[in-house]
Amino acid sequence: MLTGKGVLALATATMLTLAACSGDTPQLMHLRASGDGPDEFAILPTKSLQMPTDLKTLPEPTLGGTNLTDPTPEADIALALGGRLRDGTGIPAGDSALVNHSARYGRSASIRTDLAADDLQFRRDNNGRLLERVFKVNVYFKAYAKQSLDQQAELQKWRNRGVRTVSAPPAKADE
Template identity: 45%
Template sequence: MRLAHLAIIVMTGALALSACSRSGEPKPLHDLRSNSGEPEEFAIVPNKPLTMPQTFAELPQPTPGSANRTDQTPKADAVAALGGNPAALQPGAAGSIGAGDAALVQQASRYGRDSTIRQTLAAEDQQYRKNKGRFSWSIVPRDDYERAYRGQKLDSYSWLRRYRQAGARTPSAPPAP
């Protein structure tokens, strides 16, 4: 009789654990949530200091939802610090290609290109993660990114060795770990 009670308790526990799983949506591969209840200090980004323009005619027209003059621009600041042109980061018209990238895009798409490749890959990746996540449950939270994509990972040193053995000129590489 005790064995039957133990079996019922184990089955009930397994049923309760399975009820806690997310259904319908794929499990995130990088689970970066913090359950500490404390504020996230890296989510707070201070604004740039307010400055008074020489004339109020320099101020742009207010546009709801657009960037503010005091918002941080870390990418543009990094480009400027490295001697680049921060204006090159600003896209032109929606979907347009900048003048500096037109030749690159033309060369890369000389054999044709699929304009919906991002949507196709996102849907295929979501299905792949859903299939991989069916039997990957764990009592202890863990990061499953490496396990999910392990079969698709290229061994760069193996390919470097193959190319060198075939006589191809290859760049130098750091020693294998």
């Protein structure tokens, strides 16, 4: 039978164990970061240097102005999607249908912070059971299991429709 001091020691150990399980942000993959880190979307490679065909057509350098090698991700995306570069302000008439269609459900300027807050709440709600947290069992894949894509089923669906999937492994022969 436990004495008064034994009960007190057991209660203290239990409280410390439970306190150690709590945290501000659930770390589903048990990664520990010392800070916020860089914004991976803010890191843009510069374009390669090229010799212009005519040196007289180069723009006059301006303090704080743009450079020909500065990254232009919005223009690059527009060109990759078949759009055209903007000469001035606004959206070119030929691209207005694309812009309107992509924004048909609305758009949010704070999408990153909204998604980060939603993801944090989801991870807090799916942080695992007490013993999973105590023994540092990875609950990341279990928490996101309902949102994961069955890759083989999706691949088979597209192959059944006759779509070529050249980057996927070849279909296995029935044995």
